[in-house]
Amino acid sequence: MGQTFAEKILAKKAGVKEVHPGEIVEVKPDVALSHDNSAAIYEIFKRMGGKEVYNPGMHAIFLDHAAPAPTTKHAENHRTIRQFVRNQGIPHFYDVGRGICHQVLVEEGLALPGELVLGSDSHTPHAGVMGAFGAGIGRSEMASIWALGTLWLRVPESLKIVVKGQLKEGVTSKDLALHVIGDLGADGALYMSVEWHGDGIDALNLAERAVLPNMTAEMGAKNSYVSPNQKVFDYLEGRARRPYEPILPDPDAQYATVKEYEAATVEPMIACPHTVDNVKPLSQVAGTHIDQAFIGTCTNGRLEDLAMASKVLFDRRLAQGTRLIIIPASSQIYKEALMAGYIEIFLNAGAVVESPGCGPCMGNHMGVPAVNEVTISSANRNFRGRMGTKESEIYLANPAVVAASAVAGEIIHPKDLL
Amino acid sequence: MNTKHVIKGRVWKYGDNVNTDVIFPGKYTYTVSDPAEMPKYALEDLDPNFAENVQTNDIIVAGTNWGCGSSREQAVTCLKESGLGALVAKSFARIYYRNCLNAALPVLISPEAVDDIQDGEIIEIRLEKGEIHCKAGIFTFPPLPETVMEIFEAGGLIPYTRQRLQS
Numbered sequence A: 001m002g003q004t005f006a007e008k009i010l011a012k013k014a015g016v017k018e019v020h021p022g023e024i025v026e027v028k029p030d031v032a033l034s035h036d037n038s039a040a041i042y043e044i045f046k047r048m049g050g051k052e053v054y055n056p057g058m059h060a061i062f063l064d065h066a067a068p069a070p071t072t073k074h075a076e077n078h079r080t081i082r083q084f085v086r087n088q089g090i091p092h093f094y095d096v097g098r099g100i101c102h103q104v105l106v107e108e109g110l111a112l113p114g115e116l117v118l119g120s121d122s123h124t125p126h127a128g129v130m131g132a133f134g135a136g137i138g139r140s141e142m143a144s145i146w147a148l149g150t151l152w153l154r155v156p157e158s159l160k161i162v163v164k165g166q167l168k169e170g171v172t173s174k175d176l177a178l179h180v181i182g183d184l185g186a187d188g189a190l191y192m193s194v195e196w197h198g199d200g201i202d203a204l205n206l207a208e209r210a211v212l213p214n215m216t217a218e219m220g221a222k223n224s225y226v227s228p229n230q231k232v233f234d235y236l237e238g239r240a241r242r243p244y245e246p247i248l249p250d251p252d253a254q255y256a257t258v259k260e261y262e263a264a265t266v267e268p269m270i271a272c273p274h275t276v277d278n279v280k281p282l283s284q285v286a287g288t289h290i291d292q293a294f295i296g297t298c299t300n301g302r303l304e305d306l307a308m309a310s311k312v313l314f315d316r317r318l319a320q321g322t323r324l325i326i327i328p329a330s331s332q333i334y335k336e337a338l339m340a341g342y343i344e345i346f347l348n349a350g351a352v353v354e355s356p357g358c359g360p361c362m363g364n365h366m367g368v369p370a371v372n373e374v375t376i377s378s379a380n381r382n383f384r385g386r387m388g389t390k391e392s393e394i395y396l397a398n399p400a401v402v403a404a405s406a407v408a409g410e411i412i413h414p415k416d417l418l
Numbered sequence B: 001m002n003t004k005h006v007i008k009g010r011v012w013k014y015g016d017n018v019n020t021d022v023i024f025p026g027k028y029t030y031t032v033s034d035p036a037e038m039p040k041y042a043l044e045d046l047d048p049n050f051a052e053n054v055q056t057n058d059i060i061v062a063g064t065n066w067g068c069g070s071s072r073e074q075a076v077t078c079l080k081e082s083g084l085g086a087l088v089a090k091s092f093a094r095i096y097y098r099n100c101l102n103a104a105l106p107v108l109i110s111p112e113a114v115d116d117i118q119d120g121e122i123i124e125i126r127l128e129k130g131e132i133h134c135k136a137g138i139f140t141f142p143p144l145p146e147t148v149m150e151i152f153e154a155g156g157l158i159p160y161t162r163q164r165l166q167s
C-alpha cells in the first residue's frame, strides 16, 4: 500500500521500514529551531542536567520576536542567548535584524526537501514550503532535543487538499488559505499532516506557496507540505547547506480525508475578529473603518508581498489618521526592496518601515494598537489580544488589500481605490 | 505483566470539543500555581462532581478534540495531580496530547471504545498489551512504544531526559 509524505519521512527519520498513523516513533530532527524563547529553554535544559547540546550544527537560533530589544529585560534575554550560542559553538545563529526565523531558515538553505524540522514555534509547519516536515513543539521538548538529539512524535493521519486551476487576477494565496480555513474550521486539520496538491499549487511561485503551510497551523495541523518542484530545486541551487533527498508521497497513498477546491472560485477574503476561521468575502466587510495597517510577518512579509503593496501605494498617500507599518520579513528582503525602489514608494506614501523581525505581530513592539483601535494585517493570527490589547480588533487580509485599506482608511479592494 | 502498566478505574464520560477553559478555568491560571492545589478546580465548568469524587486511577473517556483551546499545561497537571489514571478519547487537541504524555499521563485514541464504554463503569487498560477491557468487550490500540513507556516510568519528560543524560 502507498504511503503519505508523513508516513514516509517519519519512517525514514525513525530508521524503520514503515509506520502507520497513531504509532509513536522516536525521531532525530535535521534542524531544531528556536528563537527568543531559547533563554527559557536553556533554563529547562539546565534542570534536565544538560551541559553540552547534542550536535550543535543541528540547531538554528534566531533573535526575531522582540528584536531589537524593546526593554532591558528583553535585551538581557538576548544576551543570555548570545552567551549560550557562543559557549556551545552553535554555528547557525541569526542575531537581531536578520529576520523572522521561518523565512530566514529558508533563505539560509537550512529547510530542505525531505528533512525534518522541529521548532519551538507554532508556525514551524512553514518549512513545508520546501518539502520538509516542519512541526511545532513545546519548550521542554526543545530542551530535551538539545540534551538528547531526539524526540517522540505520533505519526499523523493525512489530509490531502487538491487545488485545481488558477487564481483570478487580484486574488492571492492568502485568500486561498483563508478560504480553506474558513471552510474546514480551526480544527479542520487537527493533528493531521496536510498535503497541498494540484496544478493550482504547482503554478504558484515560492513566496505565494509559503503562505499555505504557514497558515495551515491555524487549522490545527501538525505539519503541512507542498511537493517540491523545479522552482524549489532552482532556489536551492548554491543555497542548500547540504545534499538533500526529496520525499514525495506515493500516488496510491491512503488519506483520511481529501478536499478539492477550484482556484477560480476563490474571492478576496478577510478573517474577521477574533478567530482565523471567521472568514468572510471582502465584499461583506468592505467599508469597515481601520486605524492601523500592518504588512509583514512570516506569512506575508516577502519581496513579492512588498511588490504588491508598492503597486497599490505608488503615487498615493495614506488616509489622514491612518498609519501603515511595513516590516520586511528578512534583511535580504529589505535590501531587495530597497534596490527595487519599494521602500521609497512606502515612505512617499507616509508609511513607517521598520527593521526585520516579528514586530507587532504578537504585540511586542513597533506598532501595537491602542484600546478600541482596529488593525488590518497581513499576518496569520487575529486572536483577541494578539497584538497587545484585548480591546482591539484585527482583520487579516492579503498585502495588497492591507495597503489599499491604509490608503482608504477603511477595508477596500485595490481595484476599488479611486 | 508489570502491574504498573495496568490502570483500573471508574469512567467519567464526556462529549466532544471539551476545551482547556472548562478543564482548568483561565481565571486560575495566574492565581493557582501550586500543582497540589490544582485538582480542586479540575473540570469545574464541565462537571462539578468530578473534583469532589474522582479516585486514583479513574479514567476519563471523551469524544473528539479533547483539550482544544489554549496550550496551558495546568489543564493536564490538574488531572494528573487528581490521580487520574488515563484518558481515552476519539481524538485529542495536538498540544494537549503531547502535554499529557510528557507529564506521564497515558492518553489513548480509540473511537470504537469511546462509543461503547458507559459512564460510571469500571474499565481496565493494559498499556503494554494495548488493550482496553470494558463491559462491551476488549478494544485494542497500538501499544505504546518503549520511548513513551520510559517517559512514563521516569515520571515525565524532564526527569526522563535527566535520567538518560546521566546514563
Ligand code: SF4
Binding pocket: A065, A100, A101, A102, A121, A123, A297, A298, A299, A357, A358, A361, A362, A379, A380
Ligand atoms: S511573524 Fe508572527 S507568526 Fe510569524 S513567527 Fe513572528 S510572531 Fe510568529
